[in-house]
Amino acid sequence: MDETKQLIVVVEDDAGVRLALQRLLRASGFRTLSFESAEALVTAAGASNASCLVLDVQLPATSGPMLYAQLGRHRPPAVFITAHDGPATRSEVANAGGKELLIKPFIARDLLDAIARAMCAAKRP
Numbered sequence: 001m002d003e004t005k006q007l008i009v010v011v012e013d014d015a016g017v018r019l020a021l022q023r024l025l026r027a028s029g030f031r032t033l034s035f036e037s038a039e040a041l042v043t044a045a046g047a048s049n050a051s052c053l054v055l056d057v058q059l060p061a062t063s064g065p066m067l068y069a070q071l072g073r074h075r076p077p078a079v080f081i082t083a084h085d086g087p088a089t090r091s092e093v094a095n096a097g098g099k100e101l102l103i104k105p106f107i108a109r110d111l112l113d114a115i116a117r118a119m120c121a122a123k124r125p
Helices: 015-027 038-044 064-070 087-095 108-123
Strands: 007-011 031-035 052-056 078-082 100-103
Touching (some): 007 015, 015 031, 015 108, 031 038, 052 108, 064 078, 064 087, 078 108, 100 108
Parallel strands (some): 007 052, 052 078
């Protein structure tokens, strides 16, 4: 495994979407880890080495924005994804510190661009 590749961690409860995201990211040159819930990510301490997180907003139990807020100050940048756009969702993501939100279905290029923007913004002082 090439350790120089950046690690993208996906948290998505829909197994088909999770697998599709992993395939896209791997084909785009990233290493990936994926989890079906926020709790699974926390249990595995999966966010600690991530370059970026891709978080579904509507996860069972702990939502994507709740998870991101709980990760604290030293968290990787994140791209949030949702099928349920609206002012409440946008507010929840923004209040958790999220800057990137994509509405499902989205095209692959939009996700890759959002990841690049999120990682670039995280490098700025």
